[in-house]
Amino acid sequence: MFSVLKQVGDYAKSTIQAAKYIGQGLSVTFDHMSRRPITVQYPYEKLIPSERYRGRIHHEFDKCIACEVCVRSCPINLPVVNWQFNKENKKKDLKDYSIDFGVCIFCGNCVEYCPTNCLSMTEDYELATYDRHELNYDSIALGRLPYKVTQDPMVTPLRELAYLPKEVLDPHDLPSGSRRAGKRPEDIIKETETLSQ
Numbered sequence: 001m002f003s004v005l006k007q008v009g010d011y012a013k014s015t016i017q018a019a020k021y022i023g024q025g026l027s028v029t030f031d032h033m034s035r036r037p038i039t040v041q042y043p044y045e046k047l048i049p050s051e052r053y054r055g056r057i058h059h060e061f062d063k064c065i066a067c068e069v070c071v072r073s074c075p076i077n078l079p080v081v082n083w084q085f086n087k088e089n090k091k092k093d094l095k096d097y098s099i100d101f102g103v104c105i106f107c108g109n110c111v112e113y114c115p116t117n118c119l120s121m122t123e124d125y126e127l128a129t130y131d132r133h134e135l136n137y138d139s140i141a142l143g144r145l146p147y148k149v150t151q152d153p154m155v156t157p158l159r160e161l162a163y164l165p166k167e168v169l170d171p172h173d174l175p176s177g178s179r180r181a182g183k184r185p186e187d188i189i190k191e192t193e194t195l196s197q
Protein backbone atom coordinates (compact mmCIF):
# COMPACT_ATOMS: atom_id res chain seq x y z
CA MET A 1 0.00 0.00 0.00
CA PHE A 2 2.81 2.37 0.97
CA SER A 3 4.73 1.71 -2.24
CA VAL A 4 1.61 2.40 -4.38
CA LEU A 5 1.13 5.75 -2.61
CA LYS A 6 4.80 6.59 -3.16
CA GLN A 7 4.47 5.76 -6.88
CA VAL A 8 1.38 7.98 -7.20
CA GLY A 9 3.23 10.80 -5.39
CA ASP A 10 6.27 10.50 -7.71
CA TYR A 11 4.01 10.43 -10.75
CA ALA A 12 2.19 13.59 -9.62
CA LYS A 13 5.53 15.31 -8.94
CA SER A 14 6.86 14.41 -12.43
CA THR A 15 3.61 15.61 -14.06
CA ILE A 16 3.83 19.00 -12.29
CA GLN A 17 7.49 19.34 -13.29
CA ALA A 18 6.72 18.45 -16.94
CA ALA A 19 3.88 21.00 -17.00
CA LYS A 20 6.24 23.64 -15.58
CA TYR A 21 8.87 22.97 -18.29
CA ILE A 22 6.25 23.01 -21.07
CA GLY A 23 4.98 26.34 -19.69
CA GLN A 24 8.54 27.74 -19.68
CA GLY A 25 9.10 26.63 -23.28
CA LEU A 26 5.79 28.08 -24.46
CA SER A 27 6.48 31.40 -22.72
CA VAL A 28 9.62 31.79 -24.89
CA THR A 29 7.55 30.92 -28.00
CA PHE A 30 4.81 33.44 -27.12
CA ASP A 31 7.42 36.09 -26.34
CA HIS A 32 8.88 35.68 -29.84
CA MET A 33 5.42 35.76 -31.45
CA SER A 34 5.00 39.37 -30.41
CA ARG A 35 8.34 40.44 -31.97
CA ARG A 36 8.85 41.65 -35.51
CA PRO A 37 11.62 40.08 -37.60
CA ILE A 38 14.89 42.07 -37.72
CA THR A 39 16.84 42.10 -40.97
CA VAL A 40 20.47 43.15 -41.06
CA GLN A 41 21.19 44.23 -44.66
CA TYR A 42 24.58 42.50 -44.89
CA PRO A 43 27.07 43.52 -46.31
CA TYR A 44 25.85 47.14 -46.15
CA GLU A 45 25.02 46.73 -42.47
CA LYS A 46 27.03 44.60 -40.04
CA LEU A 47 26.62 43.75 -36.38
CA ILE A 48 29.50 44.89 -34.15
CA PRO A 49 31.14 41.75 -32.68
CA SER A 50 31.54 41.56 -28.92
CA GLU A 51 34.79 42.85 -27.37
CA ARG A 52 35.91 39.30 -26.64
CA TYR A 53 35.16 38.00 -30.13
CA ARG A 54 37.86 35.60 -31.33
CA GLY A 55 38.34 36.24 -35.04
CA ARG A 56 41.38 36.15 -37.34
CA ILE A 57 44.69 36.31 -35.44
CA HIS A 58 46.97 39.32 -35.94
CA HIS A 59 50.74 38.79 -35.63
CA GLU A 60 53.32 41.53 -35.10
CA PHE A 61 56.44 40.21 -36.80
CA ASP A 62 58.86 42.70 -35.18
CA LYS A 63 57.78 41.80 -31.64
CA CYS A 64 58.02 38.02 -32.15
CA ILE A 65 61.07 36.38 -30.52
CA ALA A 66 60.50 32.94 -32.13
CA CYS A 67 60.21 31.29 -28.70
CA GLU A 68 57.53 28.86 -30.00
CA VAL A 69 55.43 29.10 -26.83
CA CYS A 70 52.43 29.59 -29.14
CA VAL A 71 53.16 26.24 -30.79
CA ARG A 72 53.45 24.42 -27.47
CA SER A 73 50.28 26.01 -26.06
CA CYS A 74 48.26 25.28 -29.21
CA PRO A 75 46.15 22.10 -28.84
CA ILE A 76 47.09 21.10 -32.39
CA ASN A 77 50.62 22.62 -32.55
CA LEU A 78 49.42 24.78 -35.42
CA PRO A 79 51.57 27.93 -35.72
CA VAL A 80 54.61 27.37 -37.92
CA VAL A 81 57.62 29.37 -36.68
CA ASN A 82 60.49 29.40 -39.15
CA TRP A 83 63.67 30.76 -37.54
CA GLN A 84 67.44 30.65 -37.90
CA PHE A 85 69.99 30.82 -35.09
CA ASN A 86 72.11 33.97 -35.23
CA LYS A 87 75.59 33.07 -33.96
CA GLU A 88 76.64 36.71 -33.52
CA ASN A 89 74.01 37.77 -31.01
CA LYS A 90 73.09 34.20 -29.98
CA LYS A 91 69.42 34.82 -30.68
CA LYS A 92 66.85 33.36 -33.03
CA ASP A 93 66.09 35.36 -36.18
CA LEU A 94 62.47 34.95 -37.25
CA LYS A 95 62.22 34.14 -40.96
CA ASP A 96 58.52 33.43 -41.35
CA TYR A 97 55.44 32.78 -39.24
CA SER A 98 52.20 31.21 -40.41
CA ILE A 99 48.86 29.96 -39.11
CA ASP A 100 46.40 27.90 -41.17
CA PHE A 101 42.91 29.23 -40.38
CA GLY A 102 41.40 26.25 -42.17
CA VAL A 103 42.57 24.15 -39.21
CA CYS A 104 42.69 26.68 -36.33
CA ILE A 105 39.86 26.35 -33.80
CA PHE A 106 40.22 29.97 -32.61
CA CYS A 107 40.64 28.88 -29.00
CA GLY A 108 42.97 31.82 -28.26
CA ASN A 109 45.57 29.79 -26.32
CA CYS A 110 48.48 31.07 -28.44
CA VAL A 111 47.36 34.69 -27.85
CA GLU A 112 46.99 34.07 -24.12
CA TYR A 113 50.47 32.59 -23.62
CA CYS A 114 52.62 34.63 -26.04
CA PRO A 115 55.23 36.31 -23.79
CA THR A 116 55.63 39.40 -25.99
CA ASN A 117 51.90 39.95 -26.74
CA CYS A 118 52.63 39.97 -30.44
CA LEU A 119 49.53 37.89 -31.15
CA SER A 120 45.99 39.25 -30.83
CA MET A 121 42.52 38.14 -31.84
CA THR A 122 40.69 40.52 -34.15
CA GLU A 123 37.03 41.07 -35.07
CA ASP A 124 37.70 39.74 -38.58
CA TYR A 125 35.29 36.90 -39.34
CA GLU A 126 35.01 37.18 -43.10
CA LEU A 127 37.58 34.54 -44.00
CA ALA A 128 35.64 32.56 -46.63
CA THR A 129 37.61 31.49 -49.72
CA TYR A 130 37.01 29.12 -52.63
CA ASP A 131 40.28 27.30 -51.93
CA ARG A 132 41.01 26.10 -48.38
CA HIS A 133 44.77 26.48 -48.98
CA GLU A 134 44.28 30.25 -49.14
CA LEU A 135 43.42 30.09 -45.42
CA ASN A 136 47.06 29.33 -44.62
CA TYR A 137 48.14 32.87 -43.68
CA ASP A 138 51.84 33.76 -43.84
CA SER A 139 53.47 36.53 -41.80
CA ILE A 140 52.42 39.20 -44.32
CA ALA A 141 48.74 38.15 -44.26
CA LEU A 142 48.85 37.80 -40.47
CA GLY A 143 50.38 41.26 -40.15
CA ARG A 144 47.57 42.98 -42.08
CA LEU A 145 45.80 45.59 -39.97
CA PRO A 146 42.69 44.14 -38.36
CA TYR A 147 39.33 44.95 -39.95
CA LYS A 148 36.86 46.82 -37.75
CA VAL A 149 33.17 47.15 -38.56
CA THR A 150 33.07 50.56 -36.84
CA GLN A 151 35.91 51.93 -39.00
CA ASP A 152 34.56 50.85 -42.39
CA PRO A 153 33.01 53.90 -44.14
CA MET A 154 31.08 51.58 -46.51
CA VAL A 155 29.27 49.82 -43.69
CA THR A 156 26.58 50.87 -41.21
CA PRO A 157 27.57 49.27 -37.89
CA LEU A 158 24.72 47.94 -35.76
CA ARG A 159 24.92 47.09 -32.11
CA GLU A 160 25.08 43.35 -31.49
CA LEU A 161 21.67 41.99 -30.44
CA ALA A 162 22.88 40.71 -27.04
CA TYR A 163 24.09 44.22 -26.14
CA LEU A 164 20.89 46.11 -26.93
CA PRO A 165 19.54 48.12 -23.99
CA LYS A 166 16.56 46.67 -22.12
CA GLU A 167 13.23 46.79 -24.00
CA VAL A 168 14.98 47.60 -27.33
CA LEU A 169 14.65 44.76 -29.83
CA ASP A 170 15.82 46.32 -33.08
CA PRO A 171 19.37 47.73 -33.49
CA HIS A 172 18.01 50.10 -36.19
CA ASP A 173 15.78 51.94 -33.72
CA LEU A 174 18.49 52.59 -31.16
CA PRO A 175 18.18 56.05 -29.56
CA SER A 176 21.42 58.01 -30.00
CA GLY A 177 23.77 57.95 -27.01
CA SER A 178 22.03 54.96 -25.39
CA ARG A 179 24.27 52.79 -23.24
CA ARG A 180 24.68 49.18 -24.22
CA ALA A 181 23.41 46.40 -21.96
CA GLY A 182 25.87 44.79 -19.57
CA LYS A 183 29.20 46.05 -18.30
CA ARG A 184 32.02 47.12 -20.62
CA PRO A 185 35.34 45.22 -20.18
CA GLU A 186 37.07 48.37 -18.86
CA ASP A 187 34.32 48.74 -16.21
CA ILE A 188 34.86 45.12 -15.14
CA ILE A 189 38.66 45.66 -14.91
CA LYS A 190 38.12 48.81 -12.82
CA GLU A 191 35.75 46.96 -10.49
CA THR A 192 38.19 44.05 -10.08
CA GLU A 193 41.05 46.46 -9.29
CA THR A 194 38.92 48.24 -6.67
CA LEU A 195 38.00 44.91 -5.06
CA SER A 196 41.61 43.70 -4.94
CA GLN A 197 42.81 46.89 -3.20
Ligand code: SF4
Pocket residue numbers: 063064065066067068069070071081113114115116117118119
Ligand atom coordinates in the same frame (compact mmCIF):
# COMPACT_ATOMS: atom_id res chain seq x y z
S1 SF4 B 1 54.72 32.84 -28.55
FE1 SF4 B 1 54.69 34.89 -29.41
S2 SF4 B 1 56.84 35.52 -29.40
FE2 SF4 B 1 56.83 33.31 -29.16
S3 SF4 B 1 56.98 32.49 -31.26
FE3 SF4 B 1 54.82 32.60 -30.76
S4 SF4 B 1 54.17 34.57 -31.56
FE4 SF4 B 1 56.40 34.64 -31.43
Ligand code: SF4
Pocket residue numbers: 073074075076077078079099103104105106107108109110111
Ligand atom coordinates in the same frame (compact mmCIF):
# COMPACT_ATOMS: atom_id res chain seq x y z
S1 SF4 C 1 43.82 29.98 -31.75
FE1 SF4 C 1 44.09 27.97 -30.77
S2 SF4 C 1 44.08 26.52 -32.47
FE2 SF4 C 1 44.40 28.54 -33.36
S3 SF4 C 1 46.63 28.71 -33.51
FE3 SF4 C 1 46.03 29.65 -31.58
S4 SF4 C 1 46.21 28.02 -30.06
FE4 SF4 C 1 46.21 27.04 -32.08
